[in-house]
Amino acid sequence: MSIIHLRQIETQLKSMFNNLIDLSDFLDKKPDARDSAFLSRALAAFTILFTTDITPEQAASSVTDGFQDNGIDAIYFDSGEKILFCVQSKWRKDGTGSIDQGDALKFINGVKALVNADFDRFNEKIKRRKQEIFEALSVTNTRIVLLVVYTGIAGLSEEVKRDFDNFLNELNDTSEVVELKVIIQKELHKIVASGALSAPINFDVVLKYWGQIRDPHSAYYGLVSATEVANWWTQYYPKLFTPNIRSFLGETEINQSIVETLLSEPEKFWYFNNGITALCSKICKKPLGGNSHETGIFECLDVSIVNGAQTVGAIATANTKLPDQVAKAFVSIRFISLENCPEDFSIRVTRTTNTQNRIDSRDFVSLDTENQERIRTELQLEGVEYIYKAGYTVRDLRNGFDFSEAIVAVACSHPELTYAVQAKSKVSLLYEDVKRAPYKALFNPNLSSIRLWKLVQIHRAIEDELKSEGGKREGREKMLPVHGNRFLARQVFRHLNLDNLDDPKRDIQNILTRVPMVTISAIDATAQTIRENYPDSYLANLFKNKQKCEDVENIVSNYMANNFAQ
Incomplete structure (x- = not known):
């Protein structure tokens, strides 16, 4: 054959x-x-x-x-x-x-x-x-x-x-x-x-504890085995996902959390996940199983998933690692039939199910009123706008900044390398819990509002120089200021005089003047070190590896110390 x-x-x-x-x-x-x-x-x-x-x-x-x-x-x-x-x-x-x-x-x-x-x-x-x-x-x-x-x-x-x-x-x-x-x-x-390139996706699905909505439009809902969902990915990706939504975004912070739950606590997965929404041209229950709502088999025609692509992709990822664990998990799903629906109904379902607001770690920062509100109030008196609550925008960046800028600037300027590495890999872990480290190590009563605003301004200058230098370089060095931006910012901070930044009278113009020269030196030293010690490492991952960053920093620090004695 x-x-x-x-x-x-x-x-x-x-x-x-x-x-x-x-x-x-x-x-x-x-x-x-x-x-x-x-x-x-x-x-x-x-x-x-x-x-x-x-x-x-x-x-x-x-x-x-x-x-x-x-x-x-x-x-x-x-x-x-x-x-x-x-x-x-x-x-x-x-x-x-x-x-x-x-x-x-x-x-x-x-x-x-x-x-x-x-x-x-x-x-x-x-x-x-x-x-x-x-x-x-x-x-x-x-x-x-x-x-x-x-x-x-x-x-x-x-x-x-x-x-x-x-x-x-x-x-x-x-x-x-x-x-x-x-x-x-x-x-x-x-x-x-x-004919997979053009044929509609049809399959049977087993739903546990299923229910039905009859009016105004027909839909079935219930629990589906995570293993079955993983099989859909294997057979039908990417066509399974309707073209006008995001498909699987890979190893984002949220998707990694989904995978970790599946691998460590699969029996609890249903409790922690919002589920999947699918559209189909028609869905009908098969006779097998009778009228029992404990388990039902349903025939679904022309299926497309309009919400839950991240859930499906994360399930498939986990299934490649530990399929036995994934087999213990179930996920909520609803199949909405488009039979006898208005022409624009599928578009409306797709749009509305993908525009719901969600809460993430960033929103919980507002709970730290002791530090965040203190900083905001103090800076307001200085004519500087500081926004730490999600959903608001800084009106004038010349005299304002937000928490997203602040957390990175503080992490890169901190003596502990771990925080700069974390700012590159999964920055949200820095403020996942506002009651303990690493957040409390970065934002605490010892961090003055004046110092924070100055650190942000210096970090902006470093970022500008990194962008400028990236545009001038070729090959691997061209990507270095992109993938290594947090590591490089840390190296620059380490070789600038940051003493007395708490003093409102301390002018940082002389620091800003030194930033271009120190930044170029940091890029050159880092590029040479990586070229000699990690010639085949993928830069996007190298700067998320704490041990490799430590090794590179030890060499870079010696080079820069000889060139930039304070």
Whole structure:
């Protein structure tokens, strides 16, 4: 059956990408070689197409296969989802085998060069997209998905698996920003055979403790197994999510909390989660189970999830780690039938369910009236506006700031490195509990309002210089002021004279004048240290790793101390 499946995949690729794939470098090659190149490149484009929500033309333009592609056959950045896709594709005309270790290592080294912005190693197809790729890599929360696709029937060999595992462990040393997906002939044929690119999503769902709403529009609600939800992700992502809402945002602070709950307290998951809302063209209960509301099986047609994408994605993430734990969890869900509904009803449901206000850690800062209200009142008397409650905006930044600026400035200027690292990785953990550290170590009666305002102004000057320097540099150094901004700000603060900032008469103009020179020195010293000690580390994760930051800081401090004696 393998050859038959292969022929059907080939037919789909030729039908979809005929005259769209660039073969200008194969015009003088033999027909067989040209045809093989087309199929390999079309396979890469097809993989991007069914993984994202773009057109065949866009998918074809993502192909980078050719001389000096360093094993990367297609690149696509989904700016909405903040996902950078890198594809390695292999068309095996005999339909057997897998990818060999040499191809895998070439791909791994190519991705290493890409994340380090080493564009000199790549062909013109990739160099032409240098700015797009750099911007993708400069976004703090960008995830990287490696797609290895081939038409063989065998899985990856143990050697190749080990190479990929080592690479992923290296890049994911603090958080999972890089993941690998392997797609073989079986999955490819399933997509082609099912018409998954255009067919509606239909499935049966088992609901526990279900109920029904009949008027004014039909809907069913109940509890669904988290394992079943994870299976939906595996089979139907990304099409399962309606195009006009955010899809899964990856390892955000909230999503990580969802994953941690599933792994540690799956039986309590229902109590802590708001649930999922799905629309379908029609839903009906099957006879199995009778009239009992304890368990029911429902047929759902043309399903799309309009609220709860983060919940579904987090469940799928947890399921890859500890499926036995996820199997113990249930999540609330409601299926709203669009049968006999007004034309705009689905749009209204989607919009309103995604615009509800939520409470996060930032809102609880307002409970610390002892410090926050004291600072606000004192600064008000000085003609400075300070906002610590969420939902309000500073009217004039020349004479005002808010808590978001304040917490970062205090964390980066604090003697303890941990706080600057936390400000980069998950800043909300700094104020998760206003009754204890780290919040109490940063905001307490010893922090004067005058000092806080001056620290914010100095930090603004540092940020401006980091942005300016980033625009002047190339390659990996260009990303350093972005991913290393908190670490670098800390290095600058450490080499400025911050004595007597509590004194209202202390002028900080001489400090601000020194900021550009010290900032440039901090960038140069950090860049050199990382180049010598962590040449392959992904910067987005390196500066979230406390141990690595300590190691880098020890070297940088010695360098800067010799150049900036107070």
